[in-house]
Amino acid sequence: IDPTLDLFEEIEKLKKEKNAVILAHYYQEPDIQDIADYIGDSLGLSQEAAKTDADIIVFAGVHFMAETAKILSPNKKVLLPDLKAGCSLADTCPPDLFSKFKEKYPDHTVIMYVNSTADIKAMSDIVCTSTNAVQIVESLPKDEKIIFGPDKNLGAWVAKKTKRDMVLWPGSCMVHEIFSLEKITKLKNRHPNAKFIAHPECEDHVLKLADYIGSTTGLLKYTINSLEQEFIVATESGIIHQMQKASPHKTFIPAPPTNSCACNDCPHMKRNTLEKLYLCLKYELPEVNLSKELIEKSVKPIKRMLDISA
Numbered sequence: 460i461d462p463t464l465d466l467f468e469e470i471e472k473l474k475k476e477k478n479a480v481i482l483a484h485y486y487q488e489p490d491i492q493d494i495a496d497y498i499g500d501s502l503g504l505s506q507e508a509a510k511t512d513a514d515i516i517v518f519a520g521v522h523f524m525a526e527t528a529k530i531l532s533p534n535k536k537v538l539l540p541d542l543k544a545g546c547s548l549a550d551t552c553p554p555d556l557f558s559k560f561k562e563k564y565p566d567h568t569v570i571m572y573v574n575s576t577a578d579i580k581a582m583s584d585i586v587c588t589s590t591n592a593v594q595i596v597e598s599l600p601k602d603e604k605i606i607f608g609p610d611k612n613l614g615a616w617v618a619k620k621t622k623r624d625m626v627l628w629p630g631s632c633m634v635h636e637i638f639s640l641e642k643i644t645k646l647k648n649r650h651p652n653a654k655f656i657a658h659p660e661c662e663d664h665v666l667k668l669a670d671y672i673g674s675t676t677g678l679l680k681y682t683i684n685s686l687e688q689e690f691i692v693a694t695e696s697g698i699i700h701q702m703q704k705a706s707p708h709k710t711f712i713p714a715p716p717t718n719s720c721a722c723n724d725c726p727h728m729k730r731n732t733l734e735k736l737y738l739c740l741k742y743e744l745p746e747v748n749l750s751k752e753l754i755e756k757s758v759k760p761i762k763r764m765l766d767i768s769a
């Protein structure tokens with residue numbers, strides 16, 4: 460790409476020309492968040508994908524999110540700037556193993572976190588996101604037997620909050636499982652007024668220290684509404700861009716991971732760049748496509764979630 464090209468301007472032009480909409484997750488790089496038509500958490504993004512009247516959805520996020528958009532808007536063209544933008548959590552749950560696991564619990568209802576592939580969603584009864592997981596579990600009768608997948612940390616947190624016993628698939632996210640309890644404790648000591656806020660994909664021992672636990676939207680709202688000035692943030696660092704924009708005078712400290720060489724960036728989310736977004740809109744590639752049969756099967760548990768969350 461010509462380095463003198465103003466990508467913001469070019470993307471705006473292409474968007475109008477093609478009646479395209481850019482949906483971006485909070486974990487995308489700041490430039491992508493700034494050019495997006497809608498920025499949100501997984502629930503907000505799927506609601507937006509279901510109702511948009513654009514002809515093209517450019518999904519600045521990871522593959523399972525673009526798949527969900529395609530499932531909800533099968534007649535639209537759904538583009539993902541980098542097809543290799545996967546998800547370590549979704550990868551922990553391959554369909555063949557999950558199918559065998561499910562066979563062991565034939566009388567259970569399967570609640571599946573949206574961070575899963577379309578094949579896995581097609582094997583599930585109802586989808587949830589971190590924003591509505593508690594609400595979805597509570598929408599089922601108290602004695603309902605539940606399998607929850609693929610995130611065991613979110614599952615354990617929801618089980619505790621709802622006081623339900625759930626069978627958990629043992630998956631986890633590579634970004635949220637690396638936070639250091641020891642380093643966070645030291646950081647809290649050095650910043651005694653800071654609120655420690657965490658995403659429920661974090662491990663239980665980290666969540667126990669948290670002043671607030673919530674989805675990315677929940678965490679953002681908490682920092683906006685809180686009277687505190689300092690926050691230690693245990694989730695992917697992309698969300699800090701929105702926190703800082705909404706509260707320019709507050710301080711946001713990324714929670715430290717165990718390995719000092721690591722950072723809180725999700726390598727999958729960060730595969731998307733402004734350059735790739737421009738190229739993808741220009742050439743309308745790469746496109747996410749799913750079979751009619753898979754769309755028919757996977758749309759049911761997603762629609763069930765959207766009906767409950769409406």
Ligand code: 13P
Nearest residue numbers: 500501502588589674675
């Ligand atoms: P939410 O934005 O729904 O909280 O999800 C976080 C996440 O891990 C997305 O990959």
Ligand code: SF4
Nearest residue numbers: 546547548632634725
């Ligand atoms: Fe998947 Fe974790 Fe990256 Fe979210 S942050 S896309 S759950 S690997």
